[in-house]
Every structure is written in C-alpha cells, then in structure tokens.
Amino acid sequence: MSSRTLPLLFINLGGEMLYILDQRLRAQNIPADKAKKVSTIPGWIEADRKRVMNDIITTMFNKKFLEELFKPQELYSKKALRTVFDRLAHASIMRLNQASMDKLYDLMTMAFKYQVLLCPRPKDILLVSFNHMDAIKDFVKDTPSILSQVDETYRQLIEMYTPLSSGEFQLIRQTLLIFFQDMHIRVSIFLKDKVQNSNGRFVLPTSGPVPHGTQVPGLIRMFSCTGEEFTRLKFNNGGNYTTALREGSFDIFGDRVTKLGTNMYSVSRPVETHMSGTSKNSAQHTKVSAAPNPLAKEELNLLARLMGGLEVQKPGNADTGFRISLFATDEEEEEALISRPDELSCGVINIQATKDQQANAELAKIMGEFTESGDQSPSVSNKGDDLLAMMDGL
DSSP, X not given: XXXXXXXXXXXXXXXXXXXXXXXXXXHTXXXXXXXXXXXXOSOBOHHHHHHHHHHHHHXXXXXXXXXXXXXXXXXXOHHHHHHHHHHHHTSSSXXXXXHHHHHHHHHHHHHHXXXXXXXXXXXXXXXXXXXXXXXXXXXXXXXXXXXXXXXXXXXXXXXXXXTOOHHHHHHHHHHHHHHHTTOXXXXXXXXXXXXXXXXXXXXXXXXXXXXXXXXXXXXXXXXOTTSOEEEEEEOOOSXXXXXXXXXXXXXXXXXXXXXXXXXXXXXXXXXXXXXXXXXXXXXXXXXXXXXXXXXXXXXXXXXXXHTTOOOBOOTTOOOOSEEOXXXXXXXXXXXXXXXXXXXXXXXXXXXXXXXXXXXXXXXXXXXXXXXXXXXXXXXXXHHHHHHHHHHHHO
C-alpha cells in the first residue's frame, strides 16, 4: 500500500464531484430576471451556482486542510472517506438528501475508477489529476483568492509526485484499484457508451499502443539466479497491440490519456446510476437502490450530533439553504427513496460546523470504528480524525 495515494484520490474524486454538481446546477438554472419576478420558482440563478462552487472549492483547497492531506499516510476506510465528501458537498448553501448523495458518490467513484483502469502507464494517473485541476481552476477563474489556493495545490502535486519512479506510481495505482475493487455500480453514461457491462464491470481495450519503453505482451522470459535468460515462452495475448514510437506522444495514445479526467458532463445527457444485481433480468438495467451497511444511518446521525447538531427537516419549516437533486424528475427521486429499506431511510442531515472541544473528543473516540478492517493501525484512524475535525472547523 502506498502512503502517497490519499491526495490523488481526494483531488480526483473531488473533481468528479464538482463536474456533477456543476452540471446539475446548470440544468436547474433559471434566468436572473425571471427569478426576480417570481420569487417562488424552484430553480437556481447563475450567482447561486457560482457561490456553491466557490464555497466547495474553498473548503476543498483550504491550506491547513491540504497540509494534513498531503502528509504520507494510508488511505482512510471507505466509510471515513464517504463522510469527508458528505461534509464537503454540504460546505455551501446547497443541500442534498440521502438518495442524491448516494447517487453523487456512486458517480464520482465509478468515473475515477474507470480513469485509473484506462491509464496506459501508472504515472498517467498524475496527468488525470492535472486534468481535474485544470477544470477546477476554470470554475474559479473569476475569483483570484480561490484561484491562488488551487494554484498552490497544483504546485504541491508537482513537487510531491513528479520525482516518483514508475515503480512508486505502480504501487499508487495498485492501492487505488484495491480501494475500488468491490465497487461495481452501473452508470447509465457508461452503459450507453458500452464501456460497462450489465454486471457493473468495465470493458477494457485489448488493442492499441503499449506505453513507451514496454514491450508488446506475448512473451515470457525466465532468468536464472545469476541474471541469465534461459527460457522463452510465447503466448497469445488476445489483442492487437503496437509499440509506441516515443514517450509522451499523445497523438499515438489518442484520447485515452488526454481526455481522462476531463468533464464528461459538459455534454448534455442524463446522469443516472443503476446498482448491479444478481437477478436473471439484469440485462434490462432495472433501477435498484444501493444496500449499504445497515448501521450507516445510525453512524451518520451520531456523527452529526457529535459535530454540533442534527436537524431533520419537517414539512412547513423554513429552509434557508438551496436544495439540489441528482434525479431528472421528482418521481425518480421518490422512487429511489421508497426503494431504500425503511431502516436506512432518514431525513436531510444538516451538520452544524461549530467548534466544540467535547464534540471533537467524542468524534475522535468513535472514528476508530469507521475502519472496515480490524488490523488498521491507530495512527491511520487518528489521521482520519484530524482531517474530519479540520473540516468541522472550516
């Protein structure tokens, strides 16, 4: 496991989150003059979209937060990382209900997983990260103070990762794939583009150029303990591979590198997820809600209480924050909520970001339970406590 994987995972997942939120905010946008005339119209104006994006990016690239993030450390558990992005998505006036947040996180993780799988060389993960950073810079190009935060993170990425060897990048890639290995969520965009099967697994290419400096697969060479080759075995690679002419020749690699990590939602099309299942009729891509850990509701609610307050929205209560849905219609959102098990259904959780020493102490006490394996070292859970506590302070 690489101790330098967390910054890349966080930045790339955060970039995908911003792509999706920006697409949904633009889809619900209404003209500013119309909003002034009809104050009750359920939509967003452009100023609201920019405010949400700026607030989230400001929190995401906070200096102290990133100092903690860039320290060498193991990956957080899936539960802890999901909690971090729950907090990040609600760092602005926007509010997502549980079904929309589930859908958002599914889209984020599957998009970045596919990008990692498509990288011709392990070091190309860094190029994917730079593509995300370029897009994020474009979101805040009109806000110099936030832009400087993103530029500083860009500098830290270059400083930390460009000196790494190919072997170290391979370890980073393996760490990411281990993190994603059990995630097989069907996404409509990937299904329509035929890059994902009905079981949620990706279709990877078996042809094209191999990375510079590597050989076309099909030959196994065996060496003695003295380093002398003594046997060669050939096998059918099952594909049609060619040798790259030079390093960095993106014209040869085509779109496989230059477009990885760019905003696939810039083209108007629906963003839907379908959970993979074991039913015989899985080819029909029937929409099924996720079945998370039965304790997820209690864990998130307890976390919200310890961080300063828990409010479940009730009909008739005034809500000063905006709401956004990742579903095309209200009917789809209601169907997703109904299909969730009753014991997992919960209201909108608003986490009050107030500093409370006692609450932080209680949070540090329970965060050790957020790990999915019992052999995780105490230092790893402490790092997760620090990061979440820092987000609480933001």
